Amino acid sequence: AYDTAVTSLSVAYWFTPSDVLETGITVIHTNPANEPPDLPAGYHFRPPFGWMNDPNGFGRFGGRPHLFYQHYSHGRIWNNMHWGHAVSSDYLRWRHLPVFLFPSEELTVRPDKRGGAFSGSAIARTDGPGIRVFFTEKIADRIPEQEIQLTATSTDLFSAGAAEVFLPRRPDGEGLTFDFRDPYVFRGPDGLWKMLLGSQSDTGGVVLLYETEDNTAASGWVYVGKLYTETRYETSALECPCLLPMDGDYRDPATRWALIYGLMNGEDKETGRRNLTMIDIGWFDGRSFAKSFGRELDFGTDNYAFQAFVDGNTPVGIGWLGNWADTGPTVDFPSAMTLPRTLVLEGDTLLTPPIGAAESLRARMLDRTRLASGQRIELPNGAAEITFELSEAGGAFRLEFDHPEIRLAIAQHEEGLEILHGYLDRPEEPPGPRYLAKAAGARRLRVFLDYGSLEIFADGGRVAGTKRIAGFEAVRAARLVAEPGVVVNATVWSLRL
Ligand code: FRU
Structure with a gap:
């Protein structure tokens, strides 16, 4: 056909x-x-x-x-x-x-x-x-x-x-x-x-x-x-x-x-x-x-x-x-x-930021909130942009996604910025590569979720990370885990397809 x-x-x-x-x-x-x-x-x-x-x-x-x-x-x-x-x-x-x-x-x-x-x-x-x-x-x-x-x-x-x-x-x-x-x-x-x-x-x-x-x-x-x-x-x-x-x-x-x-x-x-x-x-x-x-x-x-x-x-x-x-x-x-x-x-x-026109993908602002450790943000199914502004440059945090099949998080820590990726049902699986950027701690992040992928841009694209990840259409929330005192201003947009 x-x-x-x-x-x-x-x-x-x-x-x-x-x-x-x-x-x-x-x-x-x-x-x-x-x-x-x-x-x-x-x-x-x-x-x-x-x-x-x-x-x-x-x-x-x-x-x-x-x-x-x-x-x-x-x-x-x-x-x-x-x-x-x-x-x-x-x-x-x-x-x-x-x-x-x-x-x-x-x-x-x-x-x-x-x-x-x-x-x-x-x-x-x-x-x-x-x-x-x-x-x-x-x-x-x-x-x-x-x-x-x-x-x-x-x-x-x-x-x-x-x-x-x-x-x-x-x-x-x-x-x-x-x-x-x-x-x-x-x-x-x-x-x-x-x-x-x-x-x-x-x-x-x-x-x-x-x-x-x-x-x-x-x-x-x-x-x-x-x-x-x-x-x-x-x-x-x-x-x-x-x-x-x-x-x-x-x-x-x-x-x-x-x-x-x-x-x-x-x-x-x-x-x-x-x-x-x-x-x-x-x-x-x-x-x-x-x-x-x-x-x-x-x-x-x-x-x-x-x-x-x-x-x-x-x-x-x-x-x-x-x-x-x-x-x-x-x-x-x-x-x-x-x-x-x-x-x-x-x-x-x-x-290497996303092209300026990428902002035109934003359909609706779903949330704008101050997050402290333990708090959650709701996400639309599949296509979303999340922006993160940290109260201190380089503040350590982890954003853990509620993914149905995999352990998935974005983390900033003393080594740099990392996409953490593992399997919920196979915790014994030998670790694969580390998706780690050895870079100075970022203050601002843009995170794009699509069916099948995650892209992160830190501080206007000073660092960028792109990873294929299946199943984002089933992800409805993410949770912040941060050092005491680190507060994050998060904004969530649904994106136009
Ligand atoms: C890179 C590459 C190219 C080649 C093409 C073949 O991904 O291996 O070097 O031209 O793919 O599809």
Whole structure:
């Protein structure tokens, strides 16, 4: 049923592409056999069907934010990748559009090979209307070049034209293994087009840099070198790199840039969390990156493959609300993206708050109250925002949710800010990773609950944590446990779906 729906959306032009961009098509949930019919609605972006991972080609095109994403429509599992597609006006309410890129024909004939249209990026075309996308095609047993880079254009922002290979091999003599993917294309300070690719070398995960004068020419891309090599964490590849100017014009040498990358399999030994996403701030002269400081993007760590671009003057990004270390269960759990975030530099502090428009999600203020230890707040089912203001900066507290199945709390203590997560019926279960941000105590917190997730932003996004958690629709209350003297002003909003 899904195939029919998507195919007819793609080919039956009783809607013109601009009709769809203007008015949207209501995609009817056809509930294929492996889709539970009763997933509650949420306010995070979700695909109309099936599985989703990384955001791709995130940008503003034709005046609107567009989001493409890694998609498998036939079930809630990762499989041969397509690019799903949606358009928005405010990054929060999205219209689903037809599938934009399909796996190569080889995979249709031999689905056991696995791969497809992997992650990549999009830019406004420089040789006509519309966009140009760059992506990796992966075919698992095409030895040795499993991962090659392709480009395609779309003049109507609706369907992609034929894809063309522009980088058929990885560079020689760099000790690179087979990972070679996720092209991110942008304009460099020297006016050349730059491309980052994630790869793995015999000395660790690397980000590779290419450049060209003409992004439309398949032969023009020249390898510059390794832009970044990971040395702190043992990783396999670095994935989904992205680089964007943060606080000024991209041509100004004083402008600081943010380099973002995912540590595939990299483990933080102290907490046991894996696949962290890192964000480094520094200067980019077109050929090298001089790091000033950096931090983890998110301590959750269900915020992976984060992709960002500068919208006007504001850096905006979005991540996959998931992590390869813990993708299941996928059958009763929706694929989702994080809330979109802005990236803000305040001196040498990086803030990643939810985008300003997220306040427009607030439907009704349900409570505004002063809480002392032992007191409870009522919560609506599923979608809510709670804000917390502590009477003293760094005050220790725990907010314990009445969850039907799990032990769940947000805690601030001497080590930092933590999401505590365990099982009510399996107290003996060996502890998993610790979702802990080692950070100075916060004064203000914003907590977003949705069906399937919890996101915390401390002190305007100085620290952010995102965790997939099933069953929030059944959570009706939370209880504060705090040190004597610590008082919390709490506000609870129900959110619009
Ligand atoms: C990151 C990633 C990318 C790859 C994609 C495949 O989550 O592994 O490196 O392109 O997912 O779906």
